[in-house]
Amino acid sequence: METSKDVYSKHRIIAVTSLKIMEFFGYKHLEEITVRRQDDKLYKFREGDFKRLRRKDIEDMLLLLVQGKLTNLNVDERFALNVALRMYTRRIVIQERVEDLQLAVESYQKKINLTKPDTYRSDISKKTPYTAYRDIQGIIYQDDMDRNRLMRTDELHKFSDGTLNHVRTSLNDIATGIQMEYLPKRKWTKQDKQRARVMIKAIDKKLKYRRLMRSLEKFVGGRPYRGDLRLLQRTI
Structure with a gap:
């Protein structure tokens, strides 16, 4: 009831x-x-x-x-x-x-493993990294090999935590106006910063959901706990 x-x-x-x-x-x-x-x-x-x-x-x-x-x-x-x-x-x-x-x-697991994210577009190789893609809601980012790739908001669940955190860090530096050596040398417009904040919000929501699910799995997984359990990746 x-x-x-x-x-x-x-x-x-x-x-x-x-x-x-x-x-x-x-x-x-x-x-x-x-x-x-x-x-x-x-x-x-x-x-x-x-x-x-x-x-x-x-x-x-x-x-x-x-x-x-x-x-x-x-x-x-x-x-x-x-x-x-x-x-x-x-x-x-x-x-x-x-x-x-x-x-x-x-x-x-099927959502994550069976289909790869659609990260390739033929027209993004010369685009500025960490700018918005023109046709769909997404951000152009650079992978470990410095290649331009596409991250779409509707496919965030297909990316690892490491990739999401990497893109989030770069977008946060852009949104807050921090000049970092790894970022392209350009003046970020107000629209660039606004779109960066939108993607940051979507990434934060996905990462928070994953932390919560991992925490709940630990509660029912029968694993022993040590120390103060409030440090057990409490979601904020």
């Missing part, structure tokens, strides 16, 4: 204050979860509302659990919350990573 109110919020969850548990056929269902967010307000929702929350909210609650910061809850409540969160997180990971033939769930 879901609550009748909208539970969506951009504020981070900083505490789980209370739980109400209903037990059916040996399974403990979270009837009501009360959390405190960064705006210092209380929010109430049910286990059925997990799919309406941001995935960042799921990560916040998992971090509070594994860091032992829910001492206000008793053992049964912490166990019930742990089971519910990990079951939901496992479902998210499966949907993203595994191809289910019966449900025709598209494989995340």
